[in-house]
Amino acid sequence: MSEAATLERPSSQPAEHVDVLIVGAGISGVGGAYHLKTQCPGTSFTVLETEETYGGTWWTHKYPGIRSDSDLHTFGYRFKPWTGTPIATAEEIRKYMGDVIEENGLDRHIRYNHRIHSAHWSSADNLWTIEATRRDTGETVTITAGFLWMCQGYYRHGQGYMPDWAGKERFRGQLVHSESWPEGLDYAGKRVLVIGSGASAATIVPAMAGKAAHVTMLQRSPTYFRTGRNAIELAEELRKLQVDETWIHEIVRRKILLEQTVFTERCFNEPDAVKAEMLANLRSILGPDYDIGTHFTPSYRPWRQRIAFVPDADLFQAVARGEASVVTDEIEHFDETGIQLKSGQHLEADIIVAATGFDLNVLGDIAFEIDGKPLAFHETVTYRGMMFTGIPNMAWVFGYFRASWTLRADLVGDFVCRLLKHMEAKGARRVEVALRPEDKDMPILPWIDPENFNPGYLMRGMHLLPKRGDKPEWQHTQDYWSEKDAFAAIDLDDAAFVYR
Template sequence: MTASIEDRVDVIVIGAGLAGIAAAHALGSQHPDKSFLVLDAYEGHGGTWRSHRYPGVRSDSDLFTYGFRFKPWTGAPVASGAEILDYMREAIEEYGLEEHFRYQTRVTRADWDSVASLWHIEGVHGPEEAAFRTSCSFLWMCQGYYRHSRGYTPDWPVLASFEGRIIHPQHWPEGFDYSGKRVIVIGSGATAATLVPAMARKAAHVTMLQRSPTYFSVAPNRHPLAETLRELKVDDAIVHDIVRRKITYDHDAYFHHIRSHPERAKAELIAALPAWLSKAEVEKHFTPAYYPWQQRLALTPDGDLFQAIRDGKATVVTDTIEKITPSGIQLTSGDALDADIIVTATGFELCMDGDIDFSLNGTPFRFEDTVSYRGIMFTSVPNLARSIGYLRLSSWTLRCELIADFVCRMLATLDRVGAQSIEVREPQSRTGRRPSKGEVLPFTASYARRGKSTLPMTGPTPEWEAQDYWDEKDSLPAIDFTAETFVLRGLDGQKVDSAKVAARPMSGSRTRPAIETGAA
């Protein structure tokens, strides 16, 4: 039976992945009197972990920081997709959040009504995709940053001529049997690094075809401190909190190391590979032209990718594609690769707006025409926030939980001052620097470059750009929503005098238990 959609709630969260669950937990614990719904187009929770079902799918962050601060992780640092889905389900059940989730619910339109101070939401719901309409005072986008319905596959010449099977990892066929098949995996990022060793166990042979080399982090799938604390019978919540703090500290130290000493860091990463590969293989296939901090490191727990190469079950080829042939791929070098299956691990399509048609009082707008405040709010767009996590060394969930607290404080401010809406002002610069496409996605990955034109602009000072965890863990909680950066309005649309309300004491705030704060 499909649950109904209420006509009106205080908050609507779009997306039932990690960010959406973090938002739901924050709303339930910090604003228990507010009504809210979490809407998701899939038939269940999970987001990425529901759509990505390819062989070996696993996290590329440790679960102590990729997991929630409020739910201890008790397994190995790197977890399978199935384990992560179970963990998320347990979080929803343990905190009694099930009643707020509405699955198979796809939002197609959102219009802000400044007279009523409401977002009017339209979409389709249930297996029959029945139309629905609802309204909310605040809209919270937690659907991620890429298009779940379609992955990115380059338009290679004569792609349709291939006589075998072409699969994008986002659309892996359930129960697909590749036993004894020759497989080419195009790509060298985290997805390819996961697919190649997993498929190599059953396939006849797997070739990883990359345009250019990637850095890989090689480490055992264990955390010695966590293991020691568990052996000492320390409570799981305390273990989770301590190890989470330790990992975030180590990540920050390492990021500063690779930024300050890029050549040394590059040499250190490459130095780990000769244990599996020849010097010639390392130089040709695993020595990137960029520096380690410019893209996320691909994870190879226990060196599984390199074990597959060493054992002869997998091969790496660095070349570019001239065309697809009936039997495989013709390379620019003149070589050819034959295959029964081609897997296009070639990345995502950026989609920052969730494929929703947005408008203000009936007039359409595009997020790329706005200026983004810390990647969370957008100029002249009232009562809307977006949760997007870290994309380099720090994990996605660390930032989503910081943003969850940010949004809950913002809602508390609206209640305290009697305002109905809040929006962020267009930034001003004494230097005359204009907004530009900046650090909304601070990344050089191909999907970020392809989709840069669809990103919001960033402002002239650092507060208008997304920062790193060690800045934001202190700066986000310190933001004053009655400051001149923000515009507060009453039900009549008139501005609330921030100077008069700034001194009003906060009431009814709820403090999280110390153990929940973790590294966040």
């Protein structure tokens, strides 16, 4: 299968037109392309991808040990069984995505090295005009589309969030960010300091431990983690029984989704009991003398921030072996040889890794205009987290915080295809969502309640995101178990949908 760009049209030719333009060839964009091809045959579509190949996160992230932090039975697509271990490497995930592209002939629809810089909607023409630049040739490319499907993700891949630490320019070693990992970084036998305690740090630390002289994870505050075998016993048992992989995929997905829903409900209804269970598990690995109270006991209830799964407890096993350690403290300043902490302790390092998260990138940093006026995305109100008031003929994929992203990508895929077919049946060329008369007194709130979910990247970028209402249809509920039924039951002739 070719990964090369397929657009070879001189820039002087008139704009090309497609029925649907998909932005991004990551997990959402590839899934969207599959749904269009299978559910809307005859619909013309193109996928524009900034990078040189498909994969999104699984291509741009290069740090050691890069892997999923949720299981592939639910992170995998609904339509293609996952047959590997539940926690998979980036390479394994890209192989899976590549198979979807090749098996369904999607490669001819994907154009790589195309960076979109503007999207303009014209109500007179009922069209989007998208302008992009080919990174490999510098050519300007213009495409018009009837519908825009935003699958670009939600953060800047090439630039992570780097706090403005005092004195960081004084450090004489290497300071790198997990989002922009330098090729060929040699850390063998060196002292490595990883700043952060999220999924990236929990992946990087055990991957570097054993090769580095020592790896220290420096965190300002602890994070919750779940551990377990990198295997699903039910899947293993069903394979012994020679059950078809399609059945195994569906059965295991349903089991995991139900268990996740029950666990999430327990986190809200009995947080102290869940917290005690999670800490007891870590104590069994690290031993009774380890200071779990300081290093692995968060101040917030479970699931107020994302909980990463640590396969085979490799992070904690590295700590137990003495190859890695955890320091919980705040940074006073950097100096030539490492970091001075507010407690007075000094951490020496040859390499410092900032696994400090990312910055939100809403709508791909594309300059949007609606009938000549710049789009104020943060002033719109979301319809179920995928359409927005005042933005015609556009859908956005934004996944789940507490479940696999792809679950929602599949739901949105079904919805978009159903909407496109409904528009065709009505003879409509334009659709947008609008608040109904019964919504006029509805409270307009931030994208999500910080008491519900409040990771740093979301709090830093909340002002960029659309608003929500207090009704399920005017918010992203973050509840797959209810949305899987609610999405299928959406009435496309409800007053919330305005057709022209």
